[in-house]
Amino acid sequence: MSYQPPIGHYQPPQRLGNPGLGAGITSIIAAVLAPIAAVVSIPLGIAAVASAMSRYNEGNDSWWFGALILAGISVVLAIVAVVSGLIAVFRAGRMNAGRITGIIGLAIMAVNIFGIVFMVFLVLGSGQGF
Template identity: 85%
Template sequence: MSYQPPIDYYQQPERTGNRGLGAGITSIIAAVLSPIAAVVSIPLGIAAVASAMSGYNQGNDAWWFGALILAGVAVLLAVVAVACGLIAVFRAGRMNAGRITGIIGLAVMAVNIFGVVFMVFLVLGAGQGN
């Protein structure tokens, strides 16, 4: 006759790791970098307007490309911040470091989102005059 261990012997122990922590940290970093990219795109947009107004640099679109690329990076970072924040919050399952960092990343992006949108529209609107 063979010995059968009790059923509790086979159950996996509960996970003690910080699930979602990486996504939460990514959310915070992206939420901080997004408005920085948007703010940097404004001087490039202003330089593009000044370049177009002066007669010396006709056809110089490098300023516009730089401003539009940075505005796109700001929008991309905003999307990454929100997506990673949501992943961290829902992946954590319970209140741990992953969920807390996800909530912080979402909160920072919630504060920044209107400023980022305003700055991106400012850069895009400045290009309508050309």
């Protein structure tokens, strides 16, 4: 005869893992990559201005398009970092690895956000006059 515990004694199995950890790690990675993409877009914006000022390359706008693409990537990465950081913080029920990595990603983005916005405006400003 097998032993069956009373119905009131049943405990659901504990979930293993850290909810929100993947989102928190994504937030940190995106927060680190966003300013890199923004910084790389600045020399391309300068090359776009130099290309436009050159009389030999009047129609060469590929530098400016490359700078715009990188500036757009940095904005998208910044949005991904903030959204995934918020998901990690709110999904983690208690202070665990998911919540900690989400908070770290949000903190990195808080430091980076003004620099990214400034660099995107520099790139957009380099396209004035086209």
